[in-house]
Amino acid sequence: MSGRDSVERIHEMCEDGHCFDALKLADRELQREPKDPDLHAGRAEAALRCNELDTALEAATRALELSPDDAESELLLATVLLYLGRVADADVHLARAAQLDPEHFVVPHRITSAEFDAIAAAVVAELPDGLAKLLDDRGTAISVQPLPRLDPPETDPHILGCYFSNPLGLPWAFSAERGVGIQNEPPDAVEIYQLIIETWCPDEATLRREIRTTVLHELGHAFGMEHAELDEDGL
Numbered sequence: 398m399s400g401r402d403s404v405e406r407i408h409e410m411c412e413d414g415h416c417f418d419a420l421k422l423a424d425r426e427l428q429r430e431p432k433d434p435d436l437h438a439g440r441a442e443a444a445l446r447c448n449e450l451d452t453a454l455e456a457a458t459r460a461l462e463l464s465p466d467d468a469e470s471e472l473l474l475a476t477v478l479l480y481l482g483r484v485a486d487a488d489v490h491l492a493r494a495a496q497l498d499p500e501h502f503v504v505p506h507r508i509t510s511a512e513f514d515a516i517a518a519a520v521v522a523e524l525p526d527g528l529a530k531l532l533d534d535r536g537t538a539i540s541v542q543p544l545p546r547l548d549p550p551e552t553d554p555h556i557l558g559c560y561f562s563n564p565l566g567l568p569w570a571f572s573a574e575r576g577v578g579i580q581n582e583p584p585d586a587v588e589i590y591q592l593i594i595e596t597w598c599p600d601e602a603t604l605r606r607e608i609r610t611t612v613l614h615e616l617g618h619a620f621g622m623e624h625a626e627l628d629e630d631g632l
Contacts, residue, residue, distance in 0.1 A: 407439035412553075416446035423456075434463035434470065441473055445480065445554050448547035453477045461490075468498035476554060479592050480544060491596060503599035510541070513591045513608075517541050520609045528616070537585040539612065543592050557597075558589040558611040587615040 403426040410419035423440035430436055441456035457474040464470050471494035478487035484507070494502040521539055524532070532539075545552050545559060552559075562585060589611050598604040 401435075404433075404435045404439050407436075407443060411439075411443055411446055416443050419443035420447055420449070420452075432463060434460045434467070437463065438470060438473055441477065445477055446547065446552070450477065450481055454481065466497060468494040468502055471497065472502065475596075479596075480547070480554065484592065503597065505595045506598050506600050506604050507595055508601070508604070510543070510591065513595075514541050516605055516608050517589060517612065520605075520612050532616070537587065537616075539587045539589075542588050542590055544590055545588075545593070555593060556590065557594050557607070558587065558615040560615040561586040561588070587612065589615070 403422065407419045407423050407426075410416065410422065420440065420443035423436055423443055427433070427436050427440065437456045437460035441453045441460060444450070444453035444456055454474075454477050457470070457477045461467070461470040461474050471490045475487040475490035475494070478484075478490065488505055488507070491502065492504045495504050517539070521529075545554060545556055547554060589608065594607050594611060595604065598607050
């Protein structure tokens with residue numbers, strides 16, 4: 398298997414939820430190609446999805462050292478730093494990514510959690526009455542979290558939001574944390590992730606639009622829409 402084939406395979410395995418196997422593959426391939434920045438980046442991505450943050454940091458740092466002018470490597474390292482709680486350090490790398498590739502990356506517009514919650518609440522309040530009533534009837538909760546939880550390991554660490562279906566896919570702990578109580582059929586839930594959304598928003602106006610789009614996108618999933626349908630609708 399060539400280095401390029403190995404990198405593609407690592408990313409495919411991560412997307413399929415086999416991130417521990419992807420990490421093992423990356424480790425094996427790096428024994429043959431220790432200076433391949435893409436393999437280090439693949440290792441970092443796999444380790445991040447496995448919630449092995451120290452390994453992810455080491456690998457992402459090495460990928461950037463080997464490819465210092467690569468905006469994607471800056472983003473990867475920044476993402477790992479966000480999960481380590483080092484937001485200021487992450488934003489240094491995101492600013493560098495924006496400098497290297499201003500067409501695809503921005504300097505994040507960061508706000509407080511209270512400000513973000515207020516914007517999200519305003520978006521929910523502006524939902525059409527019929528949709529709001531349907532959500533109430535289903536008991537669907539909409540909440541803001543800083544980042545996705547990397548448990549289970551197939552969670553995509555880059556997602557802007559997530560819909561947890563009823564009853565499968567909604568962990569019992571999630572119900573308890575929300576004070577919903579343990580039920581035979583826990584309610585649906587939508588989460589949106591502040592630090593990831595902010596990463597792609599250079600100003601407050603963009604941030605407001607992205608919060609609205611993310612909420613509507615995840616609500617689309619709640620009502621059975623697939624990604625292709627949501628893309629057609631601009632969500």
